[in-house]
Amino acid sequence: MKLTCLQDNLKRGLSIVGHAVAGKSTLPVLSNILLATDNGRLKLAATNLELGITCWLGAKVDSEGAVTIPAKLLTDLVGSLPNDRISLELEPSSQSIKLTCARYENNINGISAEEFPDLPALNQGEPIAVFACDVLREAIDQIAFAAATDDSRPVLTGVLLRLRDNHATLASADGYRLAQRIVPLATAVAEPLEVIIPARALIELSRIIAGSEGDVAMTMTSGGGQVLFHTEDIDLVTRVIDGKYPDIERVIPQSYTTRTIVETAELVKAIRVAALFANSSNNIVRLTIESGSDTAPGQIHISANAAEVGNNSSSVDGMVNGEGNKIALNVRFLQEALNAMKTNQIAIETQTEQNPAVFRPVGIDGYVHIVMPMMVR
Numbered sequence: 001m002k003l004t005c006l007q008d009n010l011k012r013g014l015s016i017v018g019h020a021v022a023g024k025s026t027l028p029v030l031s032n033i034l035l036a037t038d039n040g041r042l043k044l045a046a047t048n049l050e051l052g053i054t055c056w057l058g059a060k061v062d063s064e065g066a067v068t069i070p071a072k073l074l075t076d077l078v079g080s081l082p083n084d085r086i087s088l089e090l091e092p093s094s095q096s097i098k099l100t101c102a103r104y105e106n107n108i109n110g111i112s113a114e115e116f117p118d119l120p121a122l123n124q125g126e127p128i129a130v131f132a133c134d135v136l137r138e139a140i141d142q143i144a145f146a147a148a149t150d151d152s153r154p155v156l157t158g159v160l161l162r163l164r165d166n167h168a169t170l171a172s173a174d175g176y177r178l179a180q181r182i183v184p185l186a187t188a189v190a191e192p193l194e195v196i197i198p199a200r201a202l203i204e205l206s207r208i209i210a211g212s213e214g215d216v217a218m219t220m221t222s223g224g225g226q227v228l229f230h231t232e233d234i235d236l237v238t239r240v241i242d243g244k245y246p247d248i249e250r251v252i253p254q255s256y257t258t259r260t261i262v263e264t265a266e267l268v269k270a271i272r273v274a275a276l277f278a279n280s281s282n283n284i285v286r287l288t289i290e291s292g293s294d295t296a297p298g299q300i301h302i303s304a305n306a307a308e309v310g311n312n313s314s315s316v317d318g319m320v321n322g323e324g325n326k327i328a329l330n331v332r333f334l335q336e337a338l339n340a341m342k343t344n345q346i347a348i349e350t351q352t353e354q355n356p357a358v359f360r361p362v363g364i365d366g367y368v369h370i371v372m373p374m375m376v377r
Contacts, residue, residue, distance in 0.1 A: 001063060001065025001066065001088065001089070001090035001097075002061075002063045002089045003037060003062060004059065004062075004085050004088070005058065005086055005088070006058075006083075006086070007078060007081050007082065007085070007086050008083050009057045009058060010078050011079055013042075013057045014033065014044065014071075014074065014078055014079075016044075016053060016234065019046075019051075020046040020052055021033065021046045021071040021072075023048075029068055029111050029116055029117075030117075031071060032068035032071055032111055033045065033069055033070075033071045033074060033075075034066065034067075034068050034116045035088065035097070036065070036067075037061045037065060040061055041057060041059055042056070042059040042061070042088075043055070043056050044057065046071060047117055047119060047237075050239050051198075051201050051236070051237070052117075052119040052236070053204070053237075054121075054234065054236075054237075055208075056233050057233075065092070067112070068111045068112070068113055068116050069110045074108065077106060078099075085101065087099070094109070095110045096110060097110055120221050120226055120228050121235065122217060122219055122235065127217035128163065128189060128190075128218050128219050129163050129185055129189050129193075129217075129218045130186040130187060130217050131183070131215060131218065132186065132215060133214055133231070136206075137206045137209055139170050139181045140170070140206040141206055141340070142367055142369075143159055143171065143172050143179045144172060144202045144203050145179075145336055146172045146177050146178065147159055147174060148173075148174035148175065149174075153175075154241055155241055155245050155246075156174055156246075157198060157199060157241070158172075158196035158197055158245075159171065159197050159199050160172070160194070160195075160196055160245045160248070162193070163189045164189070165189065166185050166187070167184050169181070170183070171248045172199060173248065173251070177369070177371045177372060178248060178251050178370040179367075179368075179370075180369075181366055182367075183366065186215060194245075195220075195227060195240055196241040197240065198238055198241060201236065201238035205236050209234070212231060212234075214231065215231075216229050216231055217229070217231075218230075220240075224240065252358070252368060252370060253349070253351065256351055256358065257325065257350065257351050257352075258320065258321070258349070258351075259321045259348070259349050260300060260319065260320045260347065260349075260350075261319045261346070261362060262316050262318035262319075262345065262346060262348070263344065264341055266317075267302075267316050267338060267346070268338050268339070270302045270315075271285065274302050274303065274304040275304070275332075275335060276312070277304040277310060278331040279306075280309045281304060281305060281306035281307070281309075283330050284328050284329075284331070284376060285302060285303070285328070285330075287302060287348075288303070288324075288325075289301075289324045289325055289350065290324045291320045291323065292320055297317045297318065297319065298318050298319060299317055299318065300315065301313065302315070302316065325350055325352065327355075327373050328375075329357060329371050329373060330374055333371045334371060337371055340367075340369060341361045341369075343364055344362075345363070346360065347359070354373060355373065356370045356371060
């Protein structure tokens with residue numbers, strides 16, 4: 001293998017695949033990144049056997065070949081080199097690579113590419129579904145953070161992806177909150193599909209398609225155990241979580257007694273201040289909703305009380321439809337729900353202190369976020 005590429009491109013490619021490198025593994029090759037020539041481009045790949053990422057970079061290829069190189073050493077080295085052309089040349093007998101850039105010359109010992117696991121690739125047939133990059137990324141950012149982070153219930157560490165007709169539903173829940181987003185598909189799916197994808201894998205997908213244009217094609221391996229997302233320059237493959245996801249439709253309230261519309265920025269500011277006190281008091285923030293009158297608008301009163309620190313209260317005007325009520329919520333869950341809303345106004349639907357609060361962005365259909373109430377004695 002002999003090729004040249006730009007330092008900036010190689011640095012970017014290594015940062016993309018680096019998140020899939022195994023931190024600790026009994027297989028040394030999993031701590032390496034695969035470098036291989038592929039149809040006139042340089043292919044980089046890394047995997048920890050649960051997540052695999054492949055990236056293709058522009059390069060001038062003089063001879064074909066492949067090798068795996070220690071990920072941390074290669075990443076740190078390339079990041080320290082000047083923004084110039086990098087030359088890579090493999091010595092097949094020793095599986096070492098000579099890397100030169102400007103006045104820097106380096107030799108790195110590697111492991112044969114034959115020991116690197118094979119990663120699934122996009123089949124020549126039609127993909128299962130096709131998403132617009134920006135739409136998929138926005139949906140992941142609104143959903144994945146609500147998945148569980150502990151492994152006591154493995155299915156809740158994943159995101160439910162349901163494909164029906166010409167739309168996809170993404171949902172996640174951790175037992176205390178639920179987020180659901182419905183997005184359109186470029187073309188209708190041939191058959192309905194329901195699969196649970198690790199939230200961490202989708203967060204990585206969102207990261208690597210940031211700023212990308214075009215579409216993301218999705219397919220699955222023949223056995224159904226892995227799902228692959230493909231763009232023009234990047235592949236991400238991840239295992240599928242086995243199990244049955246909870247019935248999310250039963251969790252989403254179908255009615256409310258009070259619907260309040262408020263300015264998102266104003267509520268975010270008030271909750272941010274309340275969090276300074278709530279963080280010292282079991283993360284509890286109280287929302288008290290008051291109906292308006294002919295002469296005064298409705299209001300949401302936000303309060304937090306921490307015995308050792310002090311207390312806080314503030315008010316935000318809103319349009320209140322229905323009777324007033326109150327509810328106590330986890331302030332972190334509330335902040336994350338509000339941060340996922342990208343509209344100027346949000347709607348808050350409530351019933352009683354024992355029922356969950358429902359948040360919806362005003363003017364955009366398809367997204368709903370539910371936060372379970374906290375019981376305050």
